[in-house]
Amino acid sequence: MKETGISWTHHTFNPWMGCQKVSQGCKHCYAEKMVTGRMGKPLWGPNSRRQVTSEATWKNVEKWQRDAAKRGVVERVFCASLADFFEDHPDVVDARLKAWELFRRCPNLHFQLLTKRPQNIRRFLPRDWGLGWANIWLGTSVESVEVAHRADILRQISATVKFISYEPALGPLHTLDLKGIDWVIFGGESGPGYRAADPQWARDMRDRCARERVTFFHKQSSAFRPGQGETLDGVLHHDFPAPRFVQLGIPKPALAKAGGGAGTVDGDGAAAADAETVGAGAVDGDGVAPPTDPSRSHAAA
Numbered sequence: 001m002k003e004t005g006i007s008w009t010h011h012t013f014n015p016w017m018g019c020q021k022v023s024q025g026c027k028h029c030y031a032e033k034m035v036t037g038r039m040g041k042p043l044w045g046p047n048s049r050r051q052v053t054s055e056a057t058w059k060n061v062e063k064w065q066r067d068a069a070k071r072g073v074v075e076r077v078f079c080a081s082l083a084d085f086f087e088d089h090p091d092v093v094d095a096r097l098k099a100w101e102l103f104r105r106c107p108n109l110h111f112q113l114l115t116k117r118p119q120n121i122r123r124f125l126p127r128d129w130g131l132g133w134a135n136i137w138l139g140t141s142v143e144s145v146e147v148a149h150r151a152d153i154l155r156q157i158s159a160t161v162k163f164i165s166y167e168p169a170l171g172p173l174h175t176l177d178l179k180g181i182d183w184v185i186f187g188g189e190s191g192p193g194y195r196a197a198d199p200q201w202a203r204d205m206r207d208r209c210a211r212e213r214v215t216f217f218h219k220q221s222s223a224f225r226p227g228q229g230e231t232l233d234g235v236l237h238h239d240f241p242a243p244r245f246v247q248l249g250i251p252k253p254a255l256a257k258a259g260g261g262a263g264t265v266d267g268d269g270a271a272a273a274d275a276e277t278v279g280a281g282a283v284d285g286d287g288v289a290p291p292t293d294p295s296r297s298h299a300a301a
């Protein structure tokens, strides 16, 4: 059941709130406006604290899991919309470990972890990450060529789905290497003072994705109101990637063999040596579940 206005996910879960701006894409951060403005919480910047969310917020996730399991579906959860899951901040260390344990208990939920700090991903993965957990998608934001190196870092990490959020699109990304990337979400900036995106940037990315067999999702063109301009040249591109490996039931930490399934695992599969410790489940390297996502709305490109 969809519970968020973000078109590429079903739910949003914030284990904590607060962040710090790191690049031009953060300039008009809606999360900062919401948390520091509307909610009146001083949780932004390097010297501010971060606030772990309430028990009720965390319990919602377990409820989504129960509901999805009862209906026999998989739903997507964007984590986090009011923070960066891979921010290196002392206030979030315990919450991040707790979140991994929660993710482990929710096989019917695919958690979409989007970060502007991919350089921290390896350090904060669970020890038994292996080739990746079946229900964790890893993504990074690339708003312009200046931060295209984020995709290079993501490419080196194994995951069932790797995605790029090209939002807010601030320039063309002709030189972005899409190798090893499964999914690109295009979004123009929205809100007061939005920086207009050239529709040609979206067309170019759409066409490159088609050529390179990367799934393309057009969220919106730049506009005053979020969600305006959902179509591109009159066509709705709301496509989702087929995860490299999917397993329903109790999620095992790693489920794919390199080269298995329709989507090959191209990462090195090495667990982070200096990862925060979470659980101690053994890596189960056998068996490749069908690379399909029961929740996707269209076939992958």
Ligand code: SF4
Pocket: 019, 020, 021, 022, 023, 025, 026, 029, 030, 031, 032, 081, 082, 083, 084, 116
């Ligand atoms: S990383 Fe994301 S949440 Fe953090 S300031 Fe930038 S846009 Fe906002």
